[in-house]
Amino acid sequence: MSVATYAEIRCDGPDECGNATHLPYSSTAAEVRAVRRESGWHARPGGRDICPACWTAGHR
Numbered sequence: 001m002s003v004a005t006y007a008e009i010r011c012d013g014p015d016e017c018g019n020a021t022h023l024p025y026s027s028t029a030a031e032v033r034a035v036r037r038e039s040g041w042h043a044r045p046g047g048r049d050i051c052p053a054c055w056t057a058g059h060r
């Protein structure tokens with residue numbers, strides 16, 4: 001039995017850009033935050049995640 005536990009960070013920006021990133025291993029919330037920060041993702045109030053492209057484009 002395999003249990004695949006990973007976090008997915010999906011962009012909640014406008015235009016349904018569909019960007020998402022995955023952490024292919026079991027991740028703690030702190031690890032997810034670290035990856036998000038290092039890769040340019042931003043967490044917004046309300047639990048939304050904004051991908052680097054949307055952030056750069058000013059969609060926040």
Ligand SMILES: [Zn+2]
Nearest residue numbers: 011017051054
């Ligand atoms: Zn996006």
